[in-house]
Every structure is written in C-alpha cells, then in structure tokens.
Amino acid sequence: MDVAIIGIGLHPFGRSPTLTGQQQGASAIRTALADAGLTWKDMQFAYGGSQDGGNADALVNELGLTGLQFTNIWNGCATGGSSLHAAYTAIKSGEYDIGVVVGFDKHARGAFNPKPSDWGLDDWYGESGMMLTTQFFAMKFQRYMHDHGISNDSLIRVSEKAFQNGALTPTAWRREALSYEQIANSMMVSDPLRKYMFCSPAEGGAALILCNANIAERYTKKPIYLKAAAVRTRHYGSFEVFSPSQAMNVADAPTVTASKAAFELAGLGPKDVDVMQLQDTDSGTEIIHMAENGFCEHGEQEMLLREGATKIDGAMPVNTDGGCLANGEPVGASGLRQVHEICVQLRGEGGARQVPGSPKVGYTHVYGAPGLSGVNILTR
C-alpha cells in the first residue's frame, strides 16, 4: 500500500511576534486542510511536535475537540521526520486512512542553549564552553576540508545559492540575495564558518495531510507519493555533536544509513532524484550531506558547486526554497518544511523557483543532535 500527501501548508518562517508557536502550527494545519479540501473533523489521527512551542496535542483547543488520536513527537531536529514516519507507518499498516502531521516552533533569538543533563552530560561540559552546536559544525567541516580538499569557496557558494533561492520564495525568512563578497567578508563566527554560513533559530509551522494512496484522487489531482520514510541514529564512532570524546575509527554518519534504508525501501537510487532538500544548518553540512546521501563522492562538491550543479537550474538542485539558511530553523517545523517544498516542486507550483523539466522524484534529509537523521523519498 502506498501513502499519499494530499494537502500541504506552511505558516511563514521567520518571526511572528503576535502568534504563539501553537497558533503557527494551527495556521499551517488550516492551510493544509484547505489545500486538500478537507476539514479538521475528517482527520483520524495526528502526529506533531515542537521543541520550544509547547505540546502539539494542545492544538485541538484551537482546531476542535474531535476525539482523534493525537500523539506528540519529540526527536530533536528529526521531529518532523519522525512525525511523518509515524504517519507513514500508521497508514501503511492499514490502521488509519487519513491524518495529519504538524510541526511548529518559536525559539528565542540567538544560538540554542541546551541543558547538559537533557543530553546525558555533566554540567562541566556546558559550563566550560564546549556545548555549542556552532563549534561542532565548524570542527566537523574543518576536518572535512582537510580530508577531502574542500576550500572556503564551496562554503561561500552554498550560502550564495541559499539566499538567491530564499529571495525567490514568498514564505522564506531571509529574502535578500547576498553577494559572494558579502558572505566571504561576513564576521567569522567559528572558524571556518562565518555569519552568513549559519542558519538561525526561528519561528514557523508546517503541516501535511496524508492518506491511503487508493483514495488520494478523491481529494487532489496531484497526489505526491511518500515512497520511503526512514529515521536512523548514530553508530559507535560516528562524529556527532555534544560528544566529549570520539572513537579513533570514524564510522558512517546516521545520514548514510538512513539514506541507504530509504533508497532501498523506495526501490530507487540517487541518480533517480530530480530535486532534493539536504539539511543545511550551516553551509558546511550541506556540502557533507551531498556526499553522505549518495549524490556525489566526498571531495567532488568543490567542482559541482563551482559549476552551479546545486542551483535551481543545475543538475542536482538542492534546497530550492533557500533551505534552513534562508528559512531559519524552527526545529519542530523544519523537517516538514522540506517535504512541503518537495511537494511544491513535484506539483510544478514553484513559480520563480520551479525546477525546470517537471521533476518526478524528490528527496528530503534532516540531521540533528545528538546524531540522528531522517530521510524521505517522494514521487508524483
């Protein structure tokens, strides 16, 4: 049995000072329901999550107390991916025919400030100034540059493309294109990563209506099929955030295993993918994720980026809506924003940012603390 996405909704990312996180989640659900021509009463189940925006199941206060099964999901940066995976299995198992996934968030300004004990760590680790995601991504990329001959030029080109795409995306937060020089000369935050190479915590909401593919055409002329959803965690030896020590032998990242599992489930390979969303909490991770998801070899990114391969009109368009760099990262909503964008592209509704050639296969990938990854493969 296949699972179809029949409705998509976003509450614009960025800042919504007058709305709570939950209101932004409800706003995304209303948009998705309207897109599918359905009402809240039609929903048999819901999965949803948020990091700082409160409980997802409290959305029923706004949308209606219909008695549906509503399960809160919290799984770090893979919260959206995990909600989607839960919905995918609920429909595939035959238990439910139609339901919704939602993610939303509302973060304070500035970098995240995690509590060591939430991550199974002692206080000294945070107190001494080593518990910053920005440091980890910088260190991971510093080593990657050393091992695979990638230069700062690649980092700059990823950011340049992100803000170009953001400028074309009405729901994006950062809608101003930045020049190569502006990015190259922006403040150094954590060597080698500069200010315009990091995404920022933000606000926003995203929702998807899913159903059994057999009934999808009742609701839409353009169903998008969720061919695979896979979530994986880290192995011993993979180099992960919030690790006071690392093993000497570096193992494959969870992205590699999630990606392989998803391709196997879908019966497709990297060459089949026409448009992709790869987690870009910073420019360096987008570069690493191109290879970890199987779309190129490690080290090939330098040349691919110089050729513009990842731009909207390139051979492998990445983050056509500007990704996390241009949309910010409301953690609970971010993974579903990626799926939303792939649905837009596969429906051919991308407007100024539409990938040419009627893309058929899309791919989404999230990666987050403390070492987990979620991959989805979608087709039309």
Add this chain to the structure above:
Amino acid sequence: MTQQIAIKEGLFTWPAEKPELLGSRCIHCGEAAFPAQNDCRACGSRETEITALGNRGTLWTWTIQSFMPKSPYLSDETPETFKPYGVGYVEMPGGVRVESRFELIEGQVPHIGMSLDLVILPFRTDESGQEIMMFSFKPAEE
C-alpha cells in the same frame, strides 16, 4: 591561600606534578571513553576500568570560539573581558579523541596535526572563593 578544586572529580589526575586525563576502557573490547563511564558505548558491556589517557596529544580538528557563549557557559567573564578560545578534538595516546579547549597563541593559526600538551588552569572563581580548575591544552614546546 586560594583553594583550587577540579571542575569535576575524575576528569584528570590533580593535583599532580604531571597531570593526565582520565577515561575508562572496556575490559572486553578495549575501547576507551572520556569522561570515564560505567558502560561501554562500543560493545555495551558493563565492565570498564579507569585508565590514564596521557598528557600529550595531536590536534584532530579545531575551531575558535569567537563570541562569549550564553548559558550553560559559566565563567567570570563579561562580553567585554571575554577572550576567544580554541576548541578541538585531541587524539590521546590512550586511544580516544577528547574534546577540549586549547590556548590560542597570538599570531599562530592552529592546524590539524599539531602537538598539544595538557594543562590544568584556573577557569573561574566560585561563590566561596575557590578556584575552579579545568583541563585545557597548549601547543607543545619541543
């Protein structure tokens, strides 16, 4: 005289003439961890022992923390007195890469492969006037 205490017992031998980092090693698979833990994250065994990891290592990767972190960072600094510091993973003779701060030398860019020596330095002063001691590294002098 100011009393000095370790930021956490068991991270390093101290006071000691030549302090070393302390970790744990699994008696089954031999994998090391820092800080020491009761269970082995490699094979899942529950039999590990405390082991010295050494005091000279090699920088495996690095960055520079250029702004003052917010909570949970806890130091005596203000944004005005804050000084950027190095953060890296240091490959230790004990067979594990340990995340650590390291001292930046004016005019010297850190590089992968550089040799570093363990140092135990005052990090902050607590409410009762005790100096909190933290491990760090500095470029080795050959």
